[in-house]
Amino acid sequence: MFGTNLRATHAGDATMTEFDEDIARLTPGLSSEQARADALDLRAGLSGLAGLVSGSLDLQELLTRVASFAAQAIPGADGAGVTLLCLDRDDNRIEALAASAPFVRDIDEIQYAVLNEGPCITATLDRRTVRSGSLGGERQWPRFGPRVGRLGVHSVLSLPLLLPDQVVGAINVYARGKDVFDDHAAELGELFSAPAAVAVHNAQVLAQALNLTIQLQTALSSRPIIDQAIGLLRGRTGGTAEEAFARLRAISQRENVKLAAVAQRIVDEAVRRARARNRET
Amino acid sequence: MDISTALAADLAALTESLDEPGADISQTLRKIAADTKIAVRSYLGLSVILSVAGRRLTFTALEEDTEPEDIRSSLRMSLPPDVPAPEDPAATISLILFAAAPGAFLGLATDLSWLAGDGGGLGAIGFVLDEDLAVPHDPAAPSGLKILSTIDQAIGVLIGQGDTPEQARQRLEMLATDTGIDRPTAADVILAELDRPSWTDLGAGDGRPARAHGPGGELPTRSPRDP
Known part of the structure; x- marks a missing residue:
């Protein structure tokens, strides 16, 4: 269980001093001012992981x-x-891609769709940080x-998103200049990618849980009217529930209308007739 | 993940009702299980308790070779009603995760509540640790969907005969009371009547199928009127 990694990143101001010291230790040659600035940037990035699962629950937005x-x-x-990566498949198929800028999307297209070669693939397969300055x-x-x-x-810096037992994906960081990412940048990147891996994975767990409950609730909300329409059709023309459902689905597809809407219409028509008949008698 | 045949059938029916291309509730369930297992190694399974529009659905799917007695920790996520369905504020949904190791969900619960944050509209998710150490539902038992479906189909049959939905429900209730059976069995009786030749042979002449007839506990023919 890896929750501890993530919790450690969203500590309050009290831990930030230690955090700054950690960064200063990483790169002793760095001026204290630069270390402080880098620490603030990293902290801002890590803080952004809080509230990652928004009401929209959109994985693409989350990764972006x-x-x-x-x-x-x-x-x-x-x-x-x-x-x-899609973890429930042995071939580690790519489940989702997201980019902070259009040029990154173009590069990822080249890497994954055109060439199937590049730093992210290496970082993922080898489970190590890779970089190039030229x-x-x-x-x-x-x-x-x-x-x-x-x-x-x-310049590129690719950081695998590692969990204790597996790699869940990778972060690719690009720069237009040459030799932009030095050891310090790589170390900061690793400081960011470790909790990011946990955050992304846990966010997926939560988003999927929400997705499941929304799916179930939507399905359970529409099931009664569908079943009533099935009963209505069976009463009119006989046949099994499966046959009646197939007829409903055929109407839905023919008219390009949601199944529940077709069922609602059929039931509403019957209820209207029933009420009219009640008024007559 | 061990999904019983009955549960698989219910999930397939719910997926059909969802009517969304590519959606597969069973697959979503498996994905949650797989991802939770990565987060919590001793993960053992999950239960879902769903109450929507007065209808309750409960099911459990445990990992293979897991016995309910193996459960030592749990994490219940109670979702706020406005997230899944603003039109049904009374809806309640709980997803309960189970694990073998005591305290296994402590870190995940902390992370999830932090990820959900306060500003994303999910702040009202309730996370409850280790209060659900007994499986709320027999994993082998059906979810209850079939019973609900049978009742709704019977109501549909009665609506087709000229009842309003209110009358149909009352007639179903009356049949159950008069014959000393429960509502699902009464609904089964109504649906079984559809297979009897007399059902359509004795049409009312106005395009409506006739009501059930004859001795032997068939449907009551007196239909309550709308108020």
């Missing part, structure tokens, strides 16, 4: 926000992307590097 927080947290970043001549990705270099993007 994480990408933006990453771009904010890592010094020198011009943009960032988050890739999420993508145009990068030997690790001989097709990806030059192509992205021609787009004017020369």
